[in-house]
């Protein structure tokens with residue numbers, strides 16, 4: 001605890017990303033009121049890679065994920081220490097434009113949550129800047145098509161983009177949410193158990209999308225599904241009670257974990 | 272259970288009887304002519320003659336003026352109470368104030384309006400009393416402004432509860448796309464609350480249309496005379512709105528045996544028109560809020 005109370009500046013030397021890294025958390029600690037949830041996390045998100053975060057329920061995975069796009073601040077009792085950088089910028093710096101940051105670090109939630117609008121408008125909402133005059137639908141149509149294609153949804157919806165997004169199946173809704181996130185042109189996409197509400201077919205479809213996304217963005221995905229973590233990720237981090245117990249290349253974490261807790265967890269012993 | 276059922280039946284019976292009785296007494300007086308001709312000046316001997324065009328238009332005027340003010344104020348207040356609530360002591364004061372406005376009888380607002388809008392520098396909202404230089408405080412504008420107050424609370428409350436039904440994950444999704452709080456409110460929260468807002472506005476319209484006290488005091492209910500010839504003319508409309516007039520409720524009061532006109536038939540006719548208007552409004556409210564219920568349960 002004592003060492004973590006160092007001022008932010010002390011971490012500045014560590015808080016610089018290498019070219020192959022897109023985000024880096026250093027000594028990241030989160031408390032909700034008096035309850036400490038993350039105990040100083042040091043973790044790197046590699047560029048154009050998929051990082052899986054695994055760990056038992058309540059260990060702080062969602063809290064960590066929401067730290068990366070500052071959605072954490074919506075919780076009034078949340079307090080934090082440490083640094084998180086995105087391309088060498090401290091994302092918690094006072095000069096950081098919150099809305100720009102959240103476009104650079106997008107998020108897909110556990111429950112598919114399209115807006116109660118048409119498919120087109122869901123994507124268009126993400127594209128449109130807060131300009132006085134909104135661009136015409138025709139002007140953004142190519143971009144809407146592009147992101148729907150990248151999210152693997154285009155062929156299923158191209159015939160009727162004005163359909164209500166909520167009439168789509170759960171898996172389609174989640175892919176729409178991925179498309180919507182892509183429309184903001186992010187560098188990193190955070191996914192919090194994106195398949196937990198979906199059937200195996202839809203899950204496979206989304207995993208395929210995630211693997212394809214890797215060519216332009218970096219992905220951090222929280223999952224309770226060990227097979228999924230192995231299938232989609234390049235690196236894996238194992239959280240336990242607010243600590244990052246294990247971190248490394250996915251194959252290594254699953255086949256030769258350094259800690260006993262990780263070995264037990266990936267073998268399905270607890271969680 | 273049986274008691275509840277009986278109460279419901281009794282209520283339905285009362286309403287049905289009332290509507291039936293109004294229809295029975297009023298229907299003979301309601302005709303196209305009745306709706307489209309101005310009332311003729313009444314006297315104790317001849318009673319009121321003519322139709323209800325001017326009171327109908329008068330009701331429309333006060334509804335438009337009242338809602339024009341109550342709608343933005345009410346929706347804005349609801350947004351403050353749900354999405355901001357800061358500082359919290361202020362939010363609590365606003366909350367209590369809305370409740371109080373809800374509870375104050377409209378005749379109190381009428382007296383208050385008379386006092387406030389009587390100020391000599393407010394003559395542009397009504398007319399000038401030549402002897403004192405004070406404002407008359409009797410006009411469509413003044414009564415519309417005070418009627419906005421009684422339409423305001425239901426708009427606030429209906430909007431508030433509709434906003435609370437907009438799920439939090441929708442707001443989070445907007446924030447996660449880099450949208451600010453204002454954009455999120457404008458593009459996600461308010462559209463999501465639209466059915467509730469419409470319900471609130473309808474309830475507000477119903478309260479304005481049905482109010483009598485404010486219209487009598489601040490619109491000059493004793494005046495059963497038609498509006499000046501050519502009141503609708505663009506050159507005249509400001510004068511018309513600054514002038515006195517009548518609404519359906521004041522017409523009913525004065526045409527009835529209780530008032531000056533002593534022509535019960537006309538009063539029944541106008542009451543029937545008013546009743547039908549309110550029933551139609553209620554139907555719209557039910558339809559719109561029903562839409563919301565269905566949408567909510569399908570999630």
Ligand SMILES: Nc1ncnc2c1ncn2[C@@H]1O[C@H](COP(=O)(O)OP(=O)(O)OP(=O)(O)O)[C@@H](O)[C@H]1O
Nearest residue numbers: 032037055056057058059060061062063064075077
């Ligand atoms: N807004 C909040 N206020 C208070 N406590 C919170 C808040 N959010 C999370 N917590 C607490 O922080 C701890 C970690 O929660 P978090 O959601 O990060 O866990 P998780 O690893 O994502 O769990 P799961 O696998 O169940 O999603 C939990 O004990 C939770 O109760």
Ligand SMILES: [Mg+2]
Nearest residue numbers: 061062063192
């Ligand atoms: Mg979680």
